[in-house]
Amino acid sequence: MGNPAADTEKEECELLESLRRGRPAAGQDPVKRAQIIEGARRVFIDKGFEAASMNDITREAGVSKGTIYVYFANKEELFEALIEEERGTIFKNMYDVLDHFDHLRETLVKFGMVLSAKITSAKVILAQRTVIGASERIPELGSRFYERGPKRGHDKVVIFLREAAERGLLEIEDVELAAYQFTELCLSGLFRQCIFAYRTKAPTQAEIEHVVRSGVTVFLKAYGTDKLAAEEQAAQST
Amino acid sequence: MGNPAADTEKEECELLESLRRGRPAAGQDPVKRAQIIEGARRVFIDKGFEAASMNDITREAGVSKGTIYVYFANKEELFEALIEEERGTIFKNMYDVLDHFDHLRETLVKFGMVLSAKITSAKVILAQRTVIGASERIPELGSRFYERGPKRGHDKVVIFLREAAERGLLEIEDVELAAYQFTELCLSGLFRQCIFAYRTKAPTQAEIEHVVRSGVTVFLKAYGTDKLAAEEQAAQST
DNA sequence: AATAATTCGAACCACTCGGTTCGATTTCCC
DNA sequence: GGGAAATCGAACCGAGTGGTTCGAATTATT
Numbered sequence A, B: 001m002g003n004p005a006a007d008t009e010k011e012e013c014e015l016l017e018s019l020r021r022g023r024p025a026a027g028q029d030p031v032k033r034a035q036i037i038e039g040a041r042r043v044f045i046d047k048g049f050e051a052a053s054m055n056d057i058t059r060e061a062g063v064s065k066g067t068i069y070v071y072f073a074n075k076e077e078l079f080e081a082l083i084e085e086e087r088g089t090i091f092k093n094m095y096d097v098l099d100h101f102d103h104l105r106e107t108l109v110k111f112g113m114v115l116s117a118k119i120t121s122a123k124v125i126l127a128q129r130t131v132i133g134a135s136e137r138i139p140e141l142g143s144r145f146y147e148r149g150p151k152r153g154h155d156k157v158v159i160f161l162r163e164a165a166e167r168g169l170l171e172i173e174d175v176e177l178a179a180y181q182f183t184e185l186c187l188s189g190l191f192r193q194c195i196f197a198y199r200t201k202a203p204t205q206a207e208i209e210h211v212v213r214s215g216v217t218v219f220l221k222a223y224g225t226d227k228l229a230a231e232e233q234a235a236q237s238t
Numbered sequence C: 001a002a003t004a005a006t007t008c009g010a011a012c013c014a015c016t017c018g019g020t021t022c023g024a025t026t027t028c029c030c
Numbered sequence D: 001g002g003g004a005a006a007t008c009g010a011a012c013c014g015a016g017t018g019g020t021t022c023g024a025a026t027t028a029t030t
Helices: A003-009 A010-021 A030-051 A052-061 A065-071 A073-091 A106-122 A122-134 A139-148 A150-166 A175-187 A190-195 A205-224 A226-238 B005-008 B012-023 B030-051 B054-061 B063-070 B075-091 B104-120 B122-134 B139-148 B152-167 B175-185 B190-195 B206-225 B227-235
Strands: none
Touching: A003 A175, A030 A065, A030 A073, A030 B030, A052 A065, A052 B122, A065 A175, A065 A190, A073 A150, A106 A122, A106 A175, A106 A190, A106 A205, A122 A190, A122 B122, A139 A150, A139 A175, A139 B190, A150 A175, A150 B139, A175 A205, A175 B175, A190 A205, A190 B030, A190 B063, A205 B175, A205 B206, B030 B063, B030 B075, B030 B122, B054 B063, B075 B122, B075 B139, B075 B152, B104 B122, B104 B175, B104 B190, B122 B190, B122 B227, B139 B152, B152 B175, B152 B227, B175 B227, B190 B206
């Protein structure tokens, strides 16, 4: 916004200039960019990084090869942009359930189900497989995906559990570890089976609820305080 | 052995004939086969299925291309043979700890540590990444890997838990699910971090012990009976 | 309608791919 | 040492690789 320092950065200068002209600068049209990424998604996700070819993407996106190379320097950069976008949509709003809780157990169940359903959905499993497969050659990609996806979610769980502990509902020595345990309990068996294609279809909602409710029960038996037990007792008798 | 039906099967016939001659039939020398697979391992594991080329394997194995095609019909079959072998070595003896138990908690800890250490070791993570990445194109591969690896181990855990329940040490409604929960608790966070390359190095033995001990504690708080508590109390006071 | 810029699409580069073939060479048994 | 058989190694196949270039076509603003 009128920042004189912007003039020193070439890209930003070009962008501003194009805005002045009422036209996007080369490689800056977000619609075209999205179109390319959409094509890239279809190809990368179902072929993997190596097997996917730029020509496939050209075909799928309905955009010429030259144009793609205006928007992305190379195949790897295009792939990274795609994964970054996927990560964003996957984890968006996933943790909202944790923001306001009333009933601890039900909040955990609700959150666990959202998490478990998302992580094991066909679409997300495909994306994760692609990332894991590519992590062999581009470790930073997997690392960044984890850091900005699952890791951030984990941090939110930690905060939530800490708050519950402060309210005297939980008693946890190692909250970091407990957060991981909770997540894993919600996924018990499901993630592993899905990622290895042992399950060909995503688990049903009923299956997920069964796993999550059991997981939450285990978790609360291990970390729940007498106060929590009393509250649940009171709630049940009403 | 002397089965006349064998003559109807060409391969077996050739094999018998070669044995009669004291020489392995073409594509039947186990040493050469192992040599090829060893080369294939190095290439496949660090490049993934797609990026690996048969020429790379030829080079790495020190075996001519023609010979490889005598032993394996194509790239995919070679890859499957490699994964099958990897699976065997990974899961071999992993579950021996469960065969004789005395002290429940310590048996679980010991087993959990073996499991967790194995699954998160650098070598095994690489192999799993390769399998997961290839599961996109060859779903049966991942499915078979899971079925004959993790699944079999899971079954052994189920048997173990059932036995402990019969002894009155555990009380479990859904043993299948509990077995998954136990496994996941032993890996809390570790597997996910390793497979996504967020951790670049395998967890230390101390880290693993911390995670496993905590996991076992959670598990036993959820499923342990009064009898178990009494036994542990008694053992501690001696 | 004139203008300016992006997008298209085809061609080009040197190289590699998986798979196959086949004669030369080496190996080992008798 | 003779002879049978496995192994080698190089060449060949058509297709495709990522990346780059550039004139033609399209687009939207003036």
